[in-house]
Amino acid sequence: xxxxxxxxxxxxxxxxxxxxxxxxxxxxxxxxxxxxxxxxxxxxxxxxxxxxxxxxxxxxxxxxxxxxxxxxxxxxxxxxxxxxxxxxxxxxxxxxxxxxxxxxxxxxxxxxxxxxxxxxxxxxxxxxxxxxxxxxxxxxxxxxxxxxxxxxxxxxxxxxxxxxxxxxxxxxxxxxxxxxxxxxxxxxxxxxxxxxxxxxxxxxxxxxxxxxxxxxxxxxxxxxxxxxxxxxxxxxxxxxxxxxxxxxxxxxxxxxxxxxxxxxxxxxxxxxxxxxxxxxxxxxxxxxxxxxxx
Numbered sequence: 402x403x404x405x406x407x408x409x410x411x412x413x414x415x416x417x418x419x420x421x422x423x424x425x426x427x428x429x430x431x432x433x434x435x436x437x438x439x440x441x442x443x444x445x446x447x448x449x450x451x452x453x454x455x456x457x458x459x460x461x462x463x464x465x466x467x468x469x470x471x472x473x474x475x476x477x478x479x480x481x482x483x484x485x486x487x488x489x490x491x492x493x494x495x496x497x498x499x500x501x502x503x504x505x506x507x508x509x510x511x512x513x514x515x516x517x518x519x520x521x522x523x524x525x526x527x528x529x530x531x532x533x534x535x536x537x538x539x540x541x542x543x544x545x546x547x548x549x550x551x552x553x554x555x556x557x558x559x560x561x562x563x564x565x566x567x568x569x570x571x572x573x574x575x576x577x578x579x580x581x582x583x584x585x586x587x588x589x590x591x592x593x594x595x596x597x598x599x600x601x602x603x604x605x606x607x608x609x610x611x612x613x614x615x616x617x618x619x620x621x622x623x624x625x626x627x628x629x630x631x632x633x634x635x636x637x638x639x640x641x642x643x644x645x646x647x648x649x650x651x652x653x654x655x656x657x658x659x660x661x662x663x664x665x666x667x668x669x670x671x672x673x674x675x676x677x678x679x680x681x682x683x684x685x686x687x688x689x690x691x692x693x694x695x
Contacts, residue, residue: 403485405544407477408525413437413466421462426477427497428456429551431518435471439464441504451514453507455555460503476521478548486545496552508561509554517554520547571596572610575603579619583626584645587619624659627652632672637664 407426413419413435421428432448439446439454440463447467448454456462458480464473483493509517524543527536578595579587589600592615596603607615623644630640638649646652656664 403482405478405482405486405540406524408521409475409477411471411473411475413464413471413473415466415468415470417466419464419466421456421464421475423456423458423460423462424477425458426479427458427483428454428460428462429476429478430454430456430462431474431476431514431521433472433474433518435469436467437464437471437473438467439504439506442502444504446504446506448506451509451511453509453514453517453551453554455497455500455505455507457500457503462504474518474521476547483548486541486548491549493548493552499552499555505555507555507558509558513550513554513557517547517550520550571598571603572607575607575615579622583619583623584643586645589615620655621659624656627656627664628660628667628671631664631668634672640664 411419415435421430430453432450432452434450437448439448441460446454454462464471480494480497483497487493520543524540524547527540527543530536574596575592578592585591589604592603593600604615607613607618611618623646627640627644630643631637635643637652641649641652644652646655653664656667660667662670
């Protein structure tokens with residue numbers, strides 16, 4: 402029976418470099434220990450255990466070892482072997498073409514990574530075993546199971562990644578919605594109807610990804626809008642209504658808390674400056690006339 406794969410172990414020193422070559426085969430890398438930074442396609446990828454990488458044929462993967470030694474296990478498998486181990490229910494050649502990049506990082510669960518590493522370690526030791534009964538069938542069965550488990554880990558990792566991306570996309574959409582409806586009702590009930598997701602979920606995800614509560618973000622953004630309106634000479638009462646605050650007192654209290662000064666003090670400090678040829682006294686007189694309405 403043809404050789405199914407080539408297995409290698411690398412112990413790399415800290416702050417060193419190494420290049421991995423896939424040649425005419427697929428290359429699977431397992432980070433067993435340490436922190437390794439890989440470079441591929443203009444991307445920099447930091448990998449830690451239990452991360453895995455799939456490298457397509459004819460690729461070179463430079464690696465820089467971080468502050469501690471790094472241990473890496475590699476497995477080479479040819480397209481011919483993938484075809485040999487395929488059957489009518491699973492075309493391994495086609496399945497291994499799933500990766501969108503020449504180098505793909507997979508983030509499996511630890512138990513999946515440990516199982517894969519244990520299988521490939523077992524395969525590497527078969528040649529030293531005293532019992533030779535059914536060795537070829539045993540090796541073929543082990544490696545077939547290894548490839549299927551590897552592909553399943555890739556699918557699972559991709560599903561987790563897609564779920565995370567969808568959540569991030571939703572947060573981006575929330576930012577956009579708030580920006581476009583800042584002067585309107587932005588209660589959780591309104592957001593729930595807009596995104597067809599519970600308001601509590603939106604609020605929870607927003608806090609998780611931004612570190613700020615949804616209410617705090619909306620309030621701060623409305624205050625920023627209020628500042629612009631004040632500097633345009635609008636009255637505090639008008640600004641309060643335009644920025645959708647529930648009352649004048651609410652706006653006044655929140656503005657002072659966020660800015661450390663009242664709306665009138667803010668206008669006096671940052672409002673209209675003297676025009677060319679205009680005396681400061683005249684500019685102050687204009688500002689005083691506008692703030693009287695507040």
